[in-house]
Amino acid sequence: MNRNILGGFVAAIVVFALVAAYSSLYVVTQTEQVIVLRFGQPVDTVTQPGLHAKLPFIESVTRIDKRIxxxxxxxxxxxxxxxxxxxxxxxxxxxxxxxxxxxxxxxxxxxxxxxxxxxxxxxxxxxxxxxxxxxxxxxxxxxxxxxxxxxxxxxxxxxxxxxxxxxxxxxxxxPEQNSKAVFERMRSERAQEAAQIRARGAEQAQGIRARSDRDAQVIVAEANRDAEITRGQGEAEKTKLLADAYGGQQDFFAFYRSMQAYEASMKTGTRMVLAPDSEFFRFFQRPSGLPAAPAAPAQAQ
Missing domain, CATH: 3.30.479.30 (Band 7 domain)
Structure with missing residues (x-):
């Protein structure tokens, strides 16, 4: 019986010693720092990581984060x-x-x-x-x-x-309401600026169109002038050629003009009332087109 009591007492002492040893040690990690309290009052501050000791049962620790x-x-x-x-x-x-x-x-x-x-x-x-x-x-x-x-x-x-x-x-x-007001003001300013740019563009476009119309009129007028000059020169050349031809070949020219007159007058639907011996048809009566010779006067018998 005494041995049992003694054995239990020894076991209790061993357990107490183990608990005391365990409670007297604590670990401080890299991310924390510790305040050691004795009966609730701070007695030490530990910032170095590792295994540290304290008085068992009467001292405790408060852990505080060391990170940011x-x-x-x-x-x-x-x-x-x-x-x-x-x-x-x-x-x-x-x-x-x-x-x-x-x-x-x-x-x-x-x-x-x-x-x-x-x-x-x-x-x-x-x-x-x-x-x-x-x-x-x-x-x-x-x-x-x-x-x-x-x-x-x-x-x-x-x-x-x-x-x-x-x-x-x-x-x-x-604030949101101020941002909306600023946005509206900015949009109004940009719209006004865009209207001014469009107005300047329209003004420049009108000037370009006016200059283009003026240049076109000048070009057309100059072209018409040159055409009239060329046409006049052609008509003059034509007249000269006709005059030369008429002066050298009067008979042929009269025949040619008559043929043109026949062609122009004798179109489909054209009606003319002329005497067969009219001067207009002289080339049908006389190939030479010359006036007929006057008849010789009759001699009295």
Whole structure:
């Protein structure tokens, strides 16, 4: 019986020793840092990864993330110094650099830290927007503005044991109703510009057509003039040739003209009333076409 009691006592001591040994050791990973608490009060901070020891049963550890954490900020509306209303969407990244201060300020809660940091970042963001114009925020000084927000927020974030690594503005734009008004104004300006361009084009087209019509009239007039000159020269040449022909061959020319007159007058449906011995038909009566010789006077017997 005594042996059984002794054996149980030894086993209990062994179990207790194993539990005590197990509870006195803890592991710190690469992504975390640890605060050692003794009766709920911090006594040490461990940031080096590896196996570490603590007093069993009376000391405990609180693990805090050592990685860079993301913080999405809600969209905010603010007015730039040129009186333009903006909708700003931003986010931030931070890390915990002082676990002890972090625990004291926000009870080692990332959710509470996000809430506190959101307020700090919003204040810095609004101040930066009010100090710059719309163009500077959107294009000219965007990087400098984000760096200014980060530096200003870091002065407050140090009270929470955190460091803000980066602040980024995702979007900075006009509210929807303002964007529609700007779009309508831009469309109106473009429509007016297009109308002016079309008017200038129509004016230039009218000038080109007028010059083309004038040039065409000049070309046609010059062509008609040259044609009349050529026609006159041809008629003169024709007249000269006819005159020469008439002067050299009067009989043939008279015959030729008569043949043309016969052809022109004796068409289908043409009626003429002429005496058979009319001068018009002299070539039918006398091939030479010469006037008939007068009859000799009768001699008296």
């Amino acid at each position: 954490l993301d913080l999405d900020m809600p969209e905010r509306e603010a007015t730039a110094n040129d009186q333009k209303r903006l909708v700003v969407d931003a986010f931030s990244r931070y890390r915990i650099i002082n676990p002890l201060v972090f625990r004291q300020a926000v009870s080692a809660s990332v959710e509470q830290a996000n809430t506190r940091l959101t307020n700090v970042l919003n204040d810095a963001l609004l101040e930066a927007i009010r100090s710059n114009s719309f163009q500077q925020i959107v294009r000219d000084r965007r990087d400098q503005i984000m760096a200014r927000i980060r530096d200003q927020a870091n002065r407050e974030a140090a009270r929470f044991g955190v460091q803000i690594v980066d602040v980024r503005i995702r979007r900075a734009d006009l």
